[in-house]
Amino acid sequence: MICDEPISALDVSVQAQVITLLKQLQVECGLTYLFIAHDLSMVRVICDRMAVMYLGSIVELGTVEQVYDQPIHPYTQALVSANPLPDPVAERARARQMIRGEINSPINVKPGCLFASRCPHVMEKCRTVTPVTRELGGSDRRVACHLMEH
Secondary structure, three states, X not given: OEEEOOOOOOOHHHHHHHHXXXXXXXXXXXXXXXXXXXXXXXXXXXXXXXXXXXXXXXXXXXXXXXXXXXXXXXXXXXXXXXXXXXXXXXXXXXXXXXXXXXXXXXXXXOOOOXXXXXXXXXXXXXXXXXXXXXXXXXOOOEEEOHHHHO
C-alpha cells in the first residue's frame, strides 16, 4: 500500500490514531507500506527500512535503526537532527545541523552531488563528480556520498 504523506496535515493525536491503525492493519493483513513522509520520526515508527531522498535521488538507504540512529549522509544527519528529542534537557543541550545554501534546480541538473551547494563537508570533487551509491561493510546499507570513499 502506498501512503504518500498520510499524516502530514493532521493533529498530533489524530496522527497517533492513524499510525496505530496502520500498524494494526500491517500485522493483521500482512501489509507492506511504501510510507512517504518528511517526518522521519513517524517513518521510524511505521517502517523497517528507510530511504532518504534529496531532489529525487536516494542518498541513504538501510534499516530504520541504521539510518535514523546512525545517519551517515550529511542531508540525513541534518534531517534527523531536526526531529525533537523527548527529553527536554537533552533537546536544549544538543546542537542542530542547519542546512544552508541554495537548493539546486531539479530541472537544470548540474554535474556532481545534488547536495553539494548545501553540504557542510563539500569537497571540490562533490561539485563535479556525481557520487556512486556504495554498499557499506557488506550489509544492505547504502550511501551516495564522496565522504564514504576515504
